[in-house]
Amino acid sequence: MLYLVPTPIGNLEDITLRAIRVLKEVDIILAEDTRTSRKLLDHYGIETPLWAHHAHNEHTAVNGVMREFLAGKKLALVSDAGTPGISDPGFLLVRECVKQGIRVECLPGATALIPALVISGLPCDRFHFEGFLPHKKGRQTRAQYLASLPQTFALYESPHRLVKALEQLLEFCGPERSACVVRELSKLFEEAHRGTLASLVAFFQQHPEKIKGEIVIVVAGKEEKHEKYEKYEKYEK
Template sequence: MEQTVQLYLVPTPIGNLEDITLRAINTLQSVDFILAEDTRTSGKLLKHLAINKPLQSYHIFNEHGTVEKVIKRLQAGETAALITDAGTPGISDPGFLLVRACIKEDITISSLPGATAFVPALVNSGLPNDRFIFEGFLPHKKGRKTRIDALKDEERTMVFYESPHRLLKTLEQLGEVFGEDRQACVSRELSKLHEENVRGTLAELLQYYQSHVLKGEIVLTIAGKK
């Protein structure tokens, strides 16, 4: 017997608003309420799509305290969509705890396909993509060096998310462990007007971004060890 979906995980555009799918729009129009990482950011998207639904804040800082309340609403028969500021819920964004709780309570989930930053960055990089690993964000402080050291002998292409103010430090640290001649690609402003994919060795990328302005979220793709 087919179960009625109660929670939808809906990807939102990572930049270009035209990347929203028709199914995503229809889903957002059909649910009872929408869980949003930042209600202000999501409010702008929903206004652009002419969708008027109740918004509830759901982000990394309130995720633990919010899950139980959301579960009770779903168990009472309501339907919800979870969206983040950009990309697919659960991929370096809130979502995992709610999905796990829904599975435990036998609440039906549907994860819609759609925008995510690491796939176009990986394909754009020109590095082997038949086998790769996604590492998300490196730890900011504690455990950062340990994580990098553990990847020293990784043979698959590696994909990281990084922020503009930490990129130089990351390129320098990775060059020290992997070797400055390791091929890599920095992708930023993906799907936007000023999209940029800069390819070269870790040393070349470090030199380039020491003299170029860094803005926007970044995906760093690095070749595996030969």
């Protein structure tokens, strides 16, 4: 059996009792970065062996993993943070398990997408999740496509590409489109900045010190009217 186990995106308390039990009971834990996962396992007293399973080795490692399943082993897959397979390694292994008739279970748990979407204040009854935009080829084409969607859309972005992403979204969505930039979810300096795309571009150009950590951008759909939002900041004591 393969268990997909979500891990905290920041606060170490954001892990379920079931996840802790599964990580203790399986024979092997496949980890995106064994050093990162070791900190979490040590925190909860989990001594299960760790194997590296990441974007650079998942194609070559899958055969060895499949042999462990055929030997009757139970394995868990974790990413550095959040739910495996969501903009993280996992898809190839799950697909191979499905082909081979190996049971796959995904535990519910942490992800940056849903909290960012909900606290954005934008409609979330329907939404589109983009993941990361391409770094170069196809980036503008995807931004143009997203601008045409009638529903709210969300994407992940790295700190050094945030302003560029907001500028490209502004170009295709227009300066008055409502949006929200959420960073450091569940961590001490969690922040959500709401406004138009034009105001958000101006804010982050003027405050580069705010461009840190894991970032989610949430943008209103083409048919949604802009509402004026005040900046929201949350500091966890």
